[in-house]
Amino acid sequence: xxxxxxxxxxxxxxxxxxxxxxxxxxxxxxxxxxxxxxxxxxxxxxxxxxxxxxxxxxxxxxxxxxxxxxxxxxxxxxxxxxxxxxxxxxxxxxxxxxxxxxxxxxxxxxxxxxxxxxxxxxxxxxxxxxxxxxxxxxxxxxxxxxxxxxxxxxxxxxxxxxxxxxxxxxxxxxxxxxxxxxxxxxxxxxxxxxxxxxxxxxxxxxxxxxxxxxxxxxxxxxxxxxxxxxxxxxxxxxxxxxxxxxxxxxxxxxxxxxxxxxxxxxxxxxxxxxxxxxxxxxxxxxxxxxxxxxxxxxxxxxxxxxxxxxxxxxxxxxxxxxxxxxxxxxxxxxxxxxxxxxxxxxxxxxxxxxxxxxxxxxxxxxxxxxxxxxxxxxxxxxxxxxxxxxxxxxxxxxxxxxxxxxxxxxxxxxxxxxxx
Amino acid sequence: xxxxxxxxxxxxxxxxxxxxxxxxxxxxxxxxxxxxxxxxxxxxxxxxxxxxxxxxxxxxxxxxxxxxxxxxxxxxxxxxxxxxxxxxxxxxxxxxxxxxxxxxxxxxxxxxxxxxxxxxxxxxxxxxxxxxxxxxxxxxxxxxxxxxxxxxxxxxxxxxxxxxxxxxxxxxxxxxxxxxxxxxxxxxxxxxxxxxxxxxxxxxxxxxxxxxxxxxxxxxxxxxxxxxxxxxxxxxxxxxxxxxxxxxxxxxxxxxxxxxxxxxxxxxxxxxxxxxxxxxxxxxx
Numbered sequence: 001x002x003x004x005x006x007x008x009x010x011x012x013x014x015x016x017x018x019x020x021x022x023x024x025x026x027x028x029x030x031x032x033x034x035x036x037x038x039x040x041x042x043x044x045x046x047x048x049x050x051x052x053x054x055x056x057x058x059x060x061x062x063x064x065x066x067x068x069x070x071x072x073x074x075x076x077x078x079x080x081x082x083x084x085x086x087x088x089x090x091x092x093x094x095x096x097x098x099x100x101x102x103x104x105x106x107x108x109x110x111x112x113x114x115x116x117x118x119x120x121x122x123x124x125x126x127x128x129x130x131x132x133x134x135x136x137x138x139x140x141x142x143x144x145x146x147x148x149x150x151x152x153x154x155x156x157x158x159x160x161x162x163x164x165x166x167x168x169x170x171x172x173x174x175x176x177x178x179x180x181x182x183x184x185x186x187x188x189x190x191x192x193x194x195x196x197x198x199x200x201x202x203x204x205x206x207x208x209x210x211x212x213x214x215x216x217x218x219x220x221x222x223x224x225x226x227x228x229x230x231x232x233x234x235x236x237x238x239x240x241x242x243x244x245x246x247x248x249x250x251x252x253x254x255x256x257x258x259x260x261x262x263x264x265x266x267x268x269x270x271x272x273x274x275x276x277x278x279x280x281x282x283x284x285x286x287x288x289x290x291x292x293x294x295x296x297x298x299x300x301x302x303x304x305x306x307x308x309x310x311x312x313x314x315x316x317x318x319x320x321x322x323x324x325x326x327x328x329x330x331x332x333x334x335x336x337x338x339x340x341x342x343x344x345x346x347x348x349x350x351x352x353x354x355x356x357x358x359x360x361x362x363x364x365x366x367x368x369x370x371x372x373x374x375x376x377x378x379x380x381x382x383x384x385x386x387x388x389x390x391x392x393x394x395x396x397x398x399x400x401x402x403x404x405x406x407x408x409x410x411x412x413x414x415x416x417x418x419x420x
Numbered sequence: 421x422x423x424x425x426x427x428x429x430x431x432x433x434x435x436x437x438x439x440x441x442x443x444x445x446x447x448x449x450x451x452x453x454x455x456x457x458x459x460x461x462x463x464x465x466x467x468x469x470x471x472x473x474x475x476x477x478x479x480x481x482x483x484x485x486x487x488x489x490x491x492x493x494x495x496x497x498x499x500x501x502x503x504x505x506x507x508x509x510x511x512x513x514x515x516x517x518x519x520x521x522x523x524x525x526x527x528x529x530x531x532x533x534x535x536x537x538x539x540x541x542x543x544x545x546x547x548x549x550x551x552x553x554x555x556x557x558x559x560x561x562x563x564x565x566x567x568x569x570x571x572x573x574x575x576x577x578x579x580x581x582x583x584x585x586x587x588x589x590x591x592x593x594x595x596x597x598x599x600x601x602x603x604x605x606x607x608x609x610x611x612x613x614x615x616x617x618x619x620x621x622x623x624x625x626x627x628x629x630x631x632x633x634x635x636x637x638x639x640x641x642x643x644x645x646x647x648x649x650x651x652x653x654x655x656x657x658x659x660x661x662x663x664x665x666x667x668x669x670x671x672x673x674x675x676x677x678x679x680x681x682x683x684x685x686x687x688x689x690x691x692x693x694x695x696x697x698x699x700x701x702x703x704x705x
Binding site: 004005008016017029093094095096097098099100101102103104105106107108109110112114116117120121123125126130133134137138139140141142143166 | 426428429430433448455462538539699702
């Protein structure tokens with residue numbers, strides 16, 4: 001079925017500046033402007049830099065998307081896959097006009113509705129009804145249109161009784177349901193959905209997926225869908241874009257693309273690499289080795305963290321600590337190493353060590369590491385590295401009756417129940 | 421090569437500075453009204469006094485000004501009843517100052533929304549100006565009530581023909597605040613310093629405007645510095661406002677024309693720079 005193209009992307013690229021943006025920008029802006037006046041190229045943009053987040057490059061400009069070209073036909077449901085930082089969200093942001101590309105063009109046909117986040121613009125003090133109108137208008141609906149769909153939206157969200165209650169009194173589930181309901185009822189030719197279904201309970205997720213498949217299959221609208229959940233991508237979409245380091249690796253049938261993605265994108269997530277400091281001890285590499293590929297760890301398996309520390313000179317009484325914190329930045333696990341007790345940091349140059357957490361039972365969530373490097377006696381802290389080595393914990397595929405609920409706990413333990 | 425005419429929108433790296441997308445702004449007019457409503461309703465939700473808070477701030481400022489500048493410092497009010505003189509200045513000044521300060525943080529305050537969904541960004545500053553207009557209307561009511569009170573107690577003031585310029589003055593104040601605010605908001609996405617400047621800058625600017633003293637006194641006492649006050653585009657606006665409602669103040673077509681010129685220039689400049697920053701600010705804010 002060829003209904004014609006609705007989106008055509010040509011040579012799309014997007015550069016981001018890393019690090020501090022606030023300092024020195026006036027002088028940089030002046031330098032940039034001066035280069036432009038002389039007809040030279042921008043001194044801070046070097047095309048060709050790779051967006052590999054684990055290695056540090058000379059320039060602090062990174063290409064989040066590099067020369068992307070693709071076309072989407074009307075009625076297609078297209079998945080966008082790739083690991084964290086591959087450029088998926090950037091691509092959606094550009095397609096939804098939230099940010100402009102650095103180079104390249106996109107041609108499109110028809111109204112675009114994008115759902116990059118659930119409940120954008122919800123005001124906690126306003127009632128559910130008021131928020132439906134406000135949120136709908138933010139997404140580009142006219143008041144009449146919302147009025148016409150109000151009943152349907154309320155019905156889908158299942159919040160009739162709370163329609164005139166401020167949304168700050170809603171449970172988080174109700175909040176998400178309402179927000180998704182508004183966006184799902186938008187009349188648009190193109191629907192862009194980022195990983196928003198990660199929230200909400202399993203039943204509602206199913207309902208949302210059902211609604212989205214209605215949208216693409218039943219109503220003939222075009223859907224672009226980003227997810228880490230390959231099952232969802234496989235059931236919802238027919239074609240998929242596979243992004244790797246900002247480049248379009250493959251654009252093909254979803255099955256083929258997912259297979260390629262799973263084969264080629266090896267475990268590069270959970271790693272931190274930095275050039276050594278010349279004068280003080282520092283972490284040069286921290287790597288989380290998870291039980292599954294792609295930075296995914298199975299609850300109950302051994303979690304391993306490999307650490308390289310560079311010591312320009314030998315210092316006595318070093319200590320290292322490692323915290324694992326969850327996506328809300330709450331530390332869950334704390335481990336430490338005192339060199340006086342277990343001598344692992346006794347030579348100058350790179351010291352390699354490994355921290356093993358046997359049968360690590362973190363609950364399903366996204367986790368990061370926080371690393372500290374200090375000298376115990378003088379209580380001097382050399383380095384503190386935050387939010388590195390992101391990894392994802394998933395629950396074993398054991399059927400429990402209501403499914404694994406988000407935020408049930410932060411850690412699971414072995415347990416038995418018995419009759420007494 | 422297929423026909424590109426078939427597409428009805430494009431996204432490009434560079435857009436024309438002068439493409440203000442006013443037709444899009446018009447298409448989103450419902451959003452503008454809903455935002456205004458949100459601001460108004462959320463302002464007094466869970467307060468006891470509710471919309472009365474709109475009155476309290478100008479009322480207390482007037483009382484304090486009357487006491488400090490009027491009685492303690494003895495600054496002339498052109499023979500007008502002191503509270504009436506200050507209330508006129510405060511009401512007008514507040515509208516301009518609110519428009520300016522609220523618009524100047526529009527990118528920062530709405531970074532969350534702007535980062536997640538597209539709508540013509542111009543809607544946000546416009547909604548601020550309209551929201552404040554509601555507030556200004558309520559405060560005007562207070563001013564008119566006070567005029568009524570002084571009229572009944574036979575105070576010396578009179579409404580002149582210039583009161584007919586009121587709508588123009590309101591528009592000028594709104595656009596001046598909007599233009600300056602948009603310029604500052606666009607700059608603050610990169611240079612945060614400006615945000616600090618605005619807070620006390622607006623306060624200082626009030627003293628360079630004829631809010632607590634009449635222009636005639638300034639010209640009288642400091643003839644060599646009075647040009648600062650005269651070049652301030654808000655001065656002719658407030659003077660006209662006072663002349664219209666109270667019959668005192670230095671009104672001239674020339675200075676009002678000057679204020680209009682500055683407003684239009686600043687507004688155009690503000691919109692252009694806002695338009696430029698708007699496309700990429702999500703990456704830097």
